[in-house]
Amino acid sequence: EVQLVESGGGLVQPGGSLRLSCAASGFTFSSYWMHWVRQAPGKGLVWVSRINSDGRGTNYADSVKGRFTISRDNAKNTLYLQMNSLRAEDTAVYFCARGQLAAAGGFDYWGQGTLVTVSS
């Protein structure tokens, strides 16, 4: 059974940093692109970032470019999102999602999400 479990969320002050993790199991993690998607309170889903299977290719939404870094450790079956210079508008539930094997396709499995709150 495919499982994605996010962790690392919490309350952080504006300008602060946080690192999210996503532990994957039930599939060959190193074969799949992975993504982060977020949902601000009362708002819709927003794509944040993706990383290819070997970790050498990454892309970001304009809203987080230069502040967030996606990475992965295929030996540990874990995806990460390093978030720096956090702003109030980054407050959201952050989901990790598995990309379909057709690399530009949809996201076929999701975690339950972890809440990040940016507030003083």
Place this chain on the structure above:
Amino acid sequence: QSALTQPASVSGSPGQSITISCTGTSSDVGSYDLVSWYQHHPGKAPKLMIYEGSKRPSGVSNRFSGSKSGNTASLTISGLQAEDEADYYCCSYASSSTWVFGGGTKLTVL
């Protein structure tokens, strides 16, 4: 990276059919057959319902179908059931390995 446009809400009675539209541009929806649709019950993990515009993952009811015309994709749910009540999001590949979601549509089963 502007969000795709979806109606904020739609509703229907059990057994009826509804359609949710998703309008993008020639840079995303119109350029690729890579629109996906997600069902999201708040507090739970989103679920993939349609991928590549019209394909259903294994286990998804054939009451769910997808289509596209030009810059607009659509999700149709036939034979509405109470458990279909949820938020629905479209998403399109948007070039250069980026993706864009729609604003979401709240489906109410009356």
